[in-house]
Amino acid sequence: MFDYRSLRVALLGAGTVGAQVARLLLEESDELANRIGARLELVGIAVRDVDAPRDVDLPRELFTTDAERLILGADIVVELMGGLEPARSLVLQAIGSGADVVTANKALLATHGVEIFDLAEQVGAQVAYEAAVAGAIPIIRPLSESLAGDRVERIVAILNGTTNFILDRMDSTGETLEESLAIATELGYAEADPTADIEGYDAAQKAALLASLAFHTTVPLDQVHREGITTVDAAQVDSAKKQGYVVKLVAVCERVPGEDGTERISVRTHPALIDGRHPLAAVHGANNAVFVEAAAAGQLMFYGAGAGGPQTASAVLGDLVAVARRHVVGGPGLVASDHAALPIVPIGDICTSSQITLEVADRAGVLAEIAGVFAANGVSVARLEQSTDPNTGRATLVIGTHAARERALADTVAALSQSSAVVAVASVLRVEGTK
Numbered sequence: 114m115f116d117y118r119s120l121r122v123a124l125l126g127a128g129t130v131g132a133q134v135a136r137l138l139l140e141e142s143d144e145l146a147n148r149i150g151a152r153l154e155l156v157g158i159a160v161r162d163v164d165a166p167r168d169v170d171l172p173r174e175l176f177t178t179d180a181e182r183l184i185l186g187a188d189i190v191v192e193l194m195g196g197l198e199p200a201r202s203l204v205l206q207a208i209g210s211g212a213d214v215v216t217a218n219k220a221l222l223a224t225h226g227v228e229i230f231d232l233a234e235q236v237g238a239q240v241a242y243e244a245a246v247a248g249a250i251p252i253i254r255p256l257s258e259s260l261a262g263d264r265v266e267r268i269v270a271i272l273n274g275t276t277n278f279i280l281d282r283m284d285s286t287g288e289t290l291e292e293s294l295a296i297a298t299e300l301g302y303a304e305a306d307p308t309a310d311i312e313g314y315d316a317a318q319k320a321a322l323l324a325s326l327a328f329h330t331t332v333p334l335d336q337v338h339r340e341g342i343t344t345v346d347a348a349q350v351d352s353a354k355k356q357g358y359v360v361k362l363v364a365v366c367e368r369v370p371g372e373d374g375t376e377r378i379s380v381r382t383h384p385a386l387i388d389g390r391h392p393l394a395a396v397h398g399a400n401n402a403v404f405v406e407a408a409a410a411g412q413l414m415f416y417g418a419g420a421g422g423p424q425t426a427s428a429v430l431g432d433l434v435a436v437a438r439r440h441v442v443g444g445p446g447l448v449a450s451d452h453a454a455l456p457i458v459p460i461g462d463i464c465t466s467s468q469i470t471l472e473v474a475d476r477a478g479v480l481a482e483i484a485g486v487f488a489a490n491g492v493s494v495a496r497l498e499q500s501t502d503p504n505t506g507r508a509t510l511v512i513g514t515h516a517a518r519e520r521a522l523a524d525t526v527a528a529l530s531q532s533s534a535v536v537a538v539a540s541v542l543r544v545e546g547t548k
């Protein structure tokens with residue numbers, strides 16, 4: 114074996130992902146050294162509890178609870194603790210002391226990315242985060258390097274494995290959200306606080322990171338419109354299926370030119386109906402997919418495991434090898450490209466198509482009343498289907514709209530819920546992926 118120089122790697126966290134990264138670093142040590150031209154020496158692993166049970170058998174002497182001390186003298190710090198603090202302070206400390214950083218922490222980067230990337234640029238350090246978006250799927254590097262010469266128009270993506278797993282199981286097994294979330298947590302897909310998954314925070318953080326890269330614009334997290342899946346119930350999933358749709362939690366990042374032609378973008382995450390024939394409809398379990406439309410490249414789809422320990426560790430190792438190679442061959446790291454600084458359009462101002470399901474009274478004049486509400490708000494109806502339950506006599510109307518401004522749609526739904534013709538607004542879901 115060639116006598117390579119060593120690069121000191123400090124690992125912060127040995128949970129679902131960290132333990133797999135440690136395992137691969139130890140098991141693949143020789144092969145990685147050959148690929149890099151330097152040996153990655155795992156100098157320690159910071160954890161909360163040194164004696165906590167772990168899925169992977171790792172040498173006990175590597176563990177410490179003193180993360181700050183572990184970082185001192187490291188060439189590369191791999192942050193897999195999650196959360197904002199102490200992750201932020203430790204990452205800043207690592208960069209400040211001359212180390213490069215690899216992280217899977219989208220919450221950290223979407224919240225404190227500007228501070229972290231600015232410091233890295235000042236000191237010439239690298240921050241790599243392929244694992245932070247869509248787990249094992251290569252998407253950060255494709256957007257920042259492979260598509261750097263193209264113009265990304267739109268991204269529609271499934272970015273959260275846990276919610277995709279849950280919606281899929283609600284569809285295929287009829288399980289409740291709570292039942293399938295418990296399984297996703299057991300399998301290591303969910304965040305430490307799964308509210309981040311089911312309320313859409315995790316997908317919103319990832320959408321902010323993708324949109325920043327795609328549109329060369331810093332996207333603050335508080336400007337990403339976010340809705341989770343807690344409002345989605347089995348009836349909606351079932352009814353979507355009958356109409357040839359699937360319900361998915363999607364992230365949409367798109368250019369929405371202003372009326373005067375100004376460049377603007379929209380970044381949002383919410384449940385949506387996806388046409389059963391769209392490639393995103395076939396994304397099952399904890400898989401993710403990123404559907405990119407670029408001016409020259411056309412349509413591209415990146416697909417694979419969006420969560421899971423070994424899968425996410427693959428992306429972390431890829432970053433580690435890339436970062437370590439620069440120690441060997443030199444050269445600058447990637448610099449954030451945010452020169453476009455495009456304005457982000459508030460959700461009320463964008464146009465979307467929706468499907469509205471209403472429980473209505475089965476009497477004369479109902480259709481006219483409902484059509485009147487749509488017309489009064491300037492929302493154009495594209496499709497309307499009525500069915501009547503012979504047992505209850507209650508009629509259901511499923512109304513598909515043409516693209517309409519979100520604000521007008523919200524006013525329409527509010528007026529419908531006040532209308533005497535409407536017994537209940539059963540569901541309002543945007544239709545995405547069809548443009």
Ligand SMILES: NC(=O)C1=CN([C@@H]2O[C@H](COP(=O)(O)OP(=O)(O)OC[C@H]3O[C@@H](n4cnc5c(N)ncnc54)[C@H](O)[C@@H]3O)[C@@H](O)[C@H]2O)C=CC1
Nearest residue numbers: 126127128129130131160161193194195217218420421425
């Ligand atoms: N689990 C997954 O499938 C994926 C996770 N990620 C991200 O990877 C990161 C790690 O996720 P998991 O491995 O699932 O988390 P986890 O909760 O399983 O593991 C966290 C580890 O960090 C340690 N830790 C946490 N806070 C600490 C502190 N204050 N001091 C010392 N040690 C501390 C814990 O002891 C544990 O070893 C997160 O940022 C997560 O969002 C990204 C993609 C997929």
Ligand SMILES: N[C@@H](CC=O)C(=O)O
Nearest residue numbers: 273274275302303304
């Ligand atoms: N909790 C996340 C893990 C990966 O980022 C998910 O479910 O996608």
Ligand code: NA
Nearest residue numbers: 243246248250
């Ligand atoms: Na990725």
